[in-house]
Amino acid sequence: MKLLPHSLSNHNCGCKIIILVYLINYDLNFLHMTLIDTVLQFQKLSPDSLSRLEAIIFKQDLPKGSSLLRIGEIDRYFHFIVKGSGRVYYLKDDLDVTDYIALDGQFLGGVESLFTQQPSHKGIELTENSILESFLFHDFEKLCGEIHEVESVGRKLSTFAFLEAQRRIESIHFLSAAERYEELCLKYPGIANRIPLKHLASYLGTTPVSLSRIRGGNQ
Amino acid sequence: MKLLPHSLSNHNCGCKIIILVYLINYDLNFLHMTLIDTVLQFQKLSPDSLSRLEAIIFKQDLPKGSSLLRIGEIDRYFHFIVKGSGRVYYLKDDLDVTDYIALDGQFLGGVESLFTQQPSHKGIELTENSILESFLFHDFEKLCGEIHEVESVGRKLSTFAFLEAQRRIESIHFLSAAERYEELCLKYPGIANRIPLKHLASYLGTTPVSLSRIRGGNQ
């Protein structure tokens, strides 16, 4: 089985490579999607709806390790990652389990808690320094009630999220850990260099030891 | 590990038991939820919205084994099971894999195909004689566009479906096959007597042999 490279560690011309990576990052700063960009991919919105939506969004620039939600709290904010990454985790028998990983261009929230307004048994933390666009979910729901086309976008986003969850069920269900890792690397190029292996392993439903074996090409 | 009974096969007073089961079924005919009942649990609707919604729903009484969607077709109908059961399946290396099982009171549809209007790589069949309430998804989307509170119900249903999918991910992800079987039996009492083991096994992400071991209490 052929797997994608997951490390730049075996370079022997470090200087050139570092410069190259810097230039790539620099360009990407201007290519990043915003929350509004993403919403507009689902549906066109009137200028009024757009400005009402923009009014509830605020930008955050937070360092790696920041907590967006602590276990036991009720989640009130929904986040969009403009740049960076985060993960949803919980404790199973005192073991840190990664439930979800979100990268640039994806939404991040404690959806069970957010939608039900019950205390969350999950926590959220940033896994890189990140730029977020966040909003109070309550503000969004209020807008949904006031503006039909916002409600419509909301329905489409929920439907899309549901389909994504369905695909993940299929993936967990019927692919081997190795195939899931390969799929993940294809879907999110570079993820293996950004998210610690232990979190990836947990997300993929396997152990660090197994994922390390998979990376090594054994098996 | 204690598991729920899954068979009435070891009775030795068949006649009385058969009569009892008959009476239970008789009563349940009046207790079954309808699609409208279910929708109203999510949100109150005006009489006008209700009648517009009722107008697109039609009832079907179909025998076990009926196909609701064939692999390769584009799904156009969404179904609600008033009484009975069905499953979504697909072929992986010529092997029949059960992707989803729906019982009384649940929705059933080829959601990927329905939402994207692409040919379905999954099929749907009834696993029992069933009473369905069905509608053209296009009719529902049209109503969503015309009536804000229907769109609102649509968003809530999608959100609920997403949360259910999330829960299933957790279940597949972090429970053993035995724990998943126990959970399934608790959530849907009687399911083990209604759906063939091979479909349950596939749904739970395991094999008939393993599930049989689990039922037997070995392991």
Place this chain on the structure above:
DNA sequence: TTCAAAAATTTACATATGTTAAGAAATGAA
């Protein structure tokens, strides 16, 4: 009721994945 076909169970065996532990590599703070 009878009987053939399908489904479920059991057994034996193979294998992937988990567990534990030790060592190597990478990371981040001083």
Place this chain on the structure above:
DNA sequence: TTCATTTCTTAACATATGTAAATTTTTGAA
């Protein structure tokens, strides 16, 4: 840079689950 801490890898071993095949049970049509 140095050094302690964390993370990753590797190895040895245990175990759950899959595969294949034979047997029993159930199902459903005649």
